[in-house]
Amino acid sequence: MPQYVAAVAREAAVGLLMGLGLWLLVWAAFAAGHLEDVVGGFSAPDEEDGPLAGLFTVLALVFFVQLNGLHWLVAFFRQSYALLPPGQGADLTAAALWVYWPSLFFTGLLQLAGPVVLGAVLAALMVSSLQRVLPELRAAEVLPAARALVTLLVLGVVAPLLGVVLLQQVSVVADVTARWLATLG
Secondary structure (H helix, E strand, C coil): CHHHHHHHHHHHHHHHHHHHHHHHHHHHHHHHHHHHHHHCCCCCCCCCCCHHHHHHHHHHHHHHHHHHHHHHHHHHHHHHHHHHHCCCCCCCCCHHHHHHHHHHHHHHHHHHHHHHHHHHHHHHHHHHHHHHHCCHHHHHHHHHHHHHHHHHHHHHCCCCCCCCHHHHHHHHHHHHHHHHHHHHH
């Protein structure tokens, strides 16, 4: 009986690890949208649900389904059973993957939000420079509108590439998890 419980716990831990990887990608999309909400002036930093945060979360899930993510997930589960067959003893805490997951999250976050944040920062820099050179123009009053406009423009340009970035991140998570399972087997 203790061996059965240990085998079930190990299989649950592997499944949770795979689920954690996919959840981190969706959460990275949400965090990227939230960062763009704050930088673009669409919501305050303490508000959780801005329009772009919800949009990025839904887009991440839609792109996952549209890009055949469910078939990929089934194939990945099949590969996990080949790399680490059920009933084989392995120490799931021995690998350093638990430390590596946050870096995958932040990489996805920066790839998704980077262009929009950079565009909003450049817009703020241009408005601030204009305010310094021509103070009578009172350009600082248009800064929130300029940031929002640049955020939406850059988002419109970058949105078609969002699926590629998400697919690349899913592939990285799959490769890292497969390597980790291979070291356990």
